[in-house]
Amino acid sequence: MKYILTSNEMKRLIAPSILAANFAELGKDIELINQSEADWIHVDIMDGVFVPNISFGIPICEAVKKTAKKPIDVHLMIVNPERYIGSFKNAGAQSISVHYEACPHLQSVITQIKSFRCKAGVAINPHTPISVLEDIIQDLDMINLMSVNPGFGGQKFIPHTFTKLEKLRNMIDKSGSHALIEIDGGVNSENAHKLFELGANVLVAGNIVFSSQNPSEMITMLKHS
Numbered sequence: 001m002k003y004i005l006t007s008n009e010m011k012r013l014i015a016p017s018i019l020a021a022n023f024a025e026l027g028k029d030i031e032l033i034n035q036s037e038a039d040w041i042h043v044d045i046m047d048g049v050f051v052p053n054i055s056f057g058i059p060i061c062e063a064v065k066k067t068a069k070k071p072i073d074v075h076l077m078i079v080n081p082e083r084y085i086g087s088f089k090n091a092g093a094q095s096i097s098v099h100y101e102a103c104p105h106l107q108s109v110i111t112q113i114k115s116f117r118c119k120a121g122v123a124i125n126p127h128t129p130i131s132v133l134e135d136i137i138q139d140l141d142m143i144n145l146m147s148v149n150p151g152f153g154g155q156k157f158i159p160h161t162f163t164k165l166e167k168l169r170n171m172i173d174k175s176g177s178h179a180l181i182e183i184d185g186g187v188n189s190e191n192a193h194k195l196f197e198l199g200a201n202v203l204v205a206g207n208i209v210f211s212s213q214n215p216s217e218m219i220t221m222l223k224h225s
């Protein structure tokens, strides 16, 4: 499987979130992603503590791994994520993002993720300023800008994300960091073009893909928007 998170070059990737998939026939939806122009498979883990919702855990990630032909991008919306990095690596994760708000020892968790040969990402909530990443940005492979409050799929995109994205693009370029920018929440065919134009590299898309009549076409439309 080719590794995607490698260089500083501009990338425009689509990562469908299986949070919006049909869990009763998850294999079919993974196969659909395999056959599509999607680049990654985004796996949202929620613990009911860091966020007010519980999604699924390690066994589901393992099941995804069995069918997935694209890299698995794990987004941990959980407290104490350092306890589970190895388990998610074994369950197929190729990139793992933890929340800034859930990690008092963020640098140590990032080092831990990298020690498992996973790409390391940090996600920040809509109210968290990007300035908190200033002293860690050079260590990151990815920054996940949350464009909704984490916890649920199908929410409305928060427009202030555009301003944060512009600032973050600038900060990354100036710092020489190779971190990719991922946008997560409320992505749709109206905002995808602008997000890519402002320097986003990865768009997570849940509802817009899986509630569409033709998910594969929607993925293609988002990717080339």
Ligand code: DX5
Pocket (backbone or CB within 6 Å): 017, 019, 020, 042, 044, 075, 148, 149, 150, 151, 152, 153, 154, 155, 184, 185, 186, 187, 204, 205, 206, 207, 208
């Ligand atoms: C929100 C999750 C998102 C979500 C995106 O807490 O992190 O990844 O699944 O879903 P949509 O695209 O429906 O907003």
Ligand code: ZN
Pocket (backbone or CB within 6 Å): 017, 042, 043, 044, 075, 184, 204
């Ligand atoms: Zn997510």
